Amino acid sequence: MDETRQHKAVGSVRLWEIVVAAIFLAFGALVVYDSRRLGASWGSDGPQAGYFPFYIGSIICISAIVNLVTAAGRKGDGAKPFVNREQLKMVLVVMVPYAVYVGLIANPVYPLGIYEASVIFIAAFMRFLGKYSWLKIAVVSIATMVAFFLMFEVWFKVPLPKGPIEALLGFQ
């Protein structure tokens, strides 16, 4: 019982094939539209700006239609689940905090900088997915970011977004 619920599919392969092909079709149409706007024919001094992209967009549309028709007519393995609920949960457990992390690095309210945000991200990941002790978490996350700091800011001289702690220490 429990197992069947966990393995419940979130859409079949066929459904997602159709969705992706439709997105391709829309994108191809967008490219064609914009190329037409710029001029996709022969100008006074040669091919116009939309000349090449126009063909690219057309080919996207054609192949998307073929993929769409193929997917719609697909039987058998097309009914296979694209992703089951448990898998999707794992993917979201990673992607959502990752997006939050990127938001923490630089935002108009309180930018944390890449180093502080990374320490928090690694710590959270280790705590919630690895169940490590806070001591281990602190050692791993802080040591990693200190190593990165030395590598980027000191050794290779590649500046990364910095936060309040670096400002306190006098790095700009």
Add this chain to the structure above:
Amino acid sequence: MQEINSLIGGFQVALTWFNLMLMFAGIVLGVIIGVLPGLGGANGVAILLPLTFSMAQQPGGTTSAIILLSCIYWGALFGGAITSILFNIPGEPWSVATTFDGYPLAQQGRAGAALTSAFTSSFVGALVAVLLITFMAPLVAKFALRFGPPEFFSVYLLTFCAFVGMSKGSPFKTIAAMMLGFALAAVGTDTVTGQLRLTFGYMELLKGFDFLIAVIGLFGIGEILLTIEEGLEFKGAKAKLDMRVVIDTWKELPKYWKTSVRSSVVGCLMGIVPGGATPASFMSYGLAKKMSRDGPKFGTGMVEGVVAPETAAHAAGTSALLPMLTLGVPGSPTAAVLLGGLLIWGLQPGPLLFVEKADFVWGLIASMYLGNIVGLIVVLTCVPLFAAILRVPFAIIAPVILVICAIGAYTVHNSMFDVWLMLVFGVMGYVFKKLEYPLAPLVLALVLGDRAEDSFRQSMLGSQGDLSVFFSNGLVGGITTLSLLLLFWPLLSRALAVIRGGGRPPTTTE
């Protein structure tokens, strides 16, 4: 024997303490990248590319920079074998065939023999390919000096048609992914007219999409998501390599010289064609299985079954640099990233590179010899160390890799927008991988898009819009015909099979 002289000059460029140190660092980093899930040759080099920006500005720095990056590539090629053999996880697509016999060997307690033969054959394959580059590249470059825009466009066409012809999945998915790459490459300011294309008023899109961001997202984030979905736990065989095992294996290896030669040839030939390394490893495994006396025992743990795919994959991975250097057409995603590096450093890959930057080219070629020797020594001595990395729990390694990807994406243009873009590409890579849309043609189209368009436009300008310019002489006509043949190959092969098989369509085995 002008090549020998040039090569000696190249060794003089490459053999400095600084460059040797970079080689060593590059190989170690490369093996780590090859071993870690979610990091591979292409996105590993992409992430580390920004670190070379300041290095490349110093005099002679571009050579050091390419030595560092190419050694990361060799390291990643070596590293793929470690995970395949010890953990049955192919780190790279071309290591899949190595798992067939490598993992059974490891389970029988012969991991040392499997690793030694894998590393040694990788080295042999690479050496053959570097020899090929040494003697063929100058010829190809000299020949290509005569190329005009139509010829270059036909070479690009050949590259992209080869993808369609050789793809295992649906050709229309390959075309769709590839054209998406071209469309994304077109976003931003048009280089000829200065008009804005496909930006729809968004300032962030002015400079277009950088393929490095796409590579980090598609291959890095996408791969991590796939790994996480499977809830991967690493359970590996013990890795111990003492000198006795190495020497015993080396004594055994010469028996398989026929397989080595065959696999090297297959690898070199396939490597020049884009996307060749993976099919080369499978093809060479299949050929070895068919031709070897022990053929039926393949898959149960035969050393020969490790030699064949590893030789071919490494030969193909190395010879992928030949068209990259001589024509500016990369043969693999990693070669594409290296090409992107050259462009960023202000070098124009292509035939003129051999004339104008001979130091750079021959320094690179010499470093290929040295880098593979350094690589062989490093991997043979440090296997337990690298295998230990894989024992680091996923809950620690995954967030660190994700942080590295974010930093890598940021450093390309110092832009946070790029990091968000990388996230989008990551989700795209995940979905595309699951639905079998190939990623390599997308990346290559994104890299070559502008150049392909320029050569197309120039050809059209020259001929006043007449497409027959692509058949105007034997050379360009030949390449174009070959391209079209490859493009329609999926159709042609089906038609041929129908004629031969008396009207029965071939059963597809995907």
